[in-house]
Amino acid sequence: MPAGDYQGTYAAEKVIVTVGGVILSGFTDGDFVTAKYDEDRYTAKAGADGEVGRAKNASRMGTIDIVLSSSSFANDELSALFNLGQIGGIDNPIPIAVADLSGRDLAACSNGWIKTTPDMVKGKEIGDRTWVMQCADLTLNFGGNS
Numbered sequence: 315m316p317a318g319d320y321q322g323t324y325a326a327e328k329v330i331v332t333v334g335g336v337i338l339s340g341f342t343d344g345d346f347v348t349a350k351y352d353e354d355r356y357t358a359k360a361g362a363d364g365e366v367g368r369a370k371n372a373s374r375m376g377t378i379d380i381v382l383s384s385s386s387f388a389n390d391e392l393s394a395l396f397n398l399g400q401i402g403g404i405d406n407p408i409p410i411a412v413a414d415l416s417g418r419d420l421a422a423c424s425n426g427w428i429k430t431t432p433d434m435v436k437g438k439e440i441g442d443r444t445w446v447m448q449c450a451d452l453t454l455n456f457g458g459n460s
Contacts, residue, residue, distance in 0.1 A: 322459030328416040331380060333426075333447065334395050334408035340386020342442045347412050348379040349421035349454060376452030377429065378410060378421055384441045389432075392445055396428045410447050418457020423449030 331338045331347060341347075352375045358368040382388050399405035410426035413419075432443035 323416060324414070324459045325416040328414065330411075330413045330415060332409070332411050333380075333392060333428075334410075336388075336391045336395070338380065338382070338386075338388040338391070340383050340388050342381045342383050344381075346381045347421075349376065349412060349452070351376040351452060351454070374423075374449075374451050374453070376421075376423070376449045376454070378412060378423075378426075378447040378449060378452075380445045380447065382443045382445065384435075384443050386443075389443055392428065393431075396431055399427070407450065410449060414457075414459070417459035418455065420455040420457075421452065423452045425450040 326341075326346075329347065331341075351373075353371050353373055355371055356368045357371065358366055360366045382392075395408070407425035407427055409422070409424050411420070411422040413422075426447050426449045428445060429448035430446035432445060435441050
């Protein structure tokens with residue numbers, strides 16, 4: 315595209331995060347979602363003569379880190395989901411999705427769970443809480459903005 319062409323507008327308030335059907339809110343200022351595969355998609359090996367082969371990694375495991383303000387009510391909802399599994403209640407994998415409605419980015423899985431709860435830290439100011447989600451079948455789509 316030529317210089318000066320309009321590329322779209324990103325709007326953080328249009329990023330929708332759902333965990334187990336619960337729509338989360340109360341994200342921290344700054345980066346509040348990070349989604350990534352746990353392993354490289356391919357590994358390559360070069361022979362002595364310089365020929366290269368590669369192996370495709372079939373694993374789609376990945377993680378989605380969600381950073382909430384410590385004052386967010388979403389912490390209560392995620393705690394309830396986590397604690398249900400801990401006390402012997404509902405412990406099935408759950409769907410997790412991150413969709414940018416101002417663009418075309420998407421991170422989603424149908425078989426996810428809360429891998430790690432945040433550290434409980436108290437101080438003078440409102441802090442952040444990072445929830446780590448594990449996905450067995452993560453799909454990532456990287457798009458631009460509308």
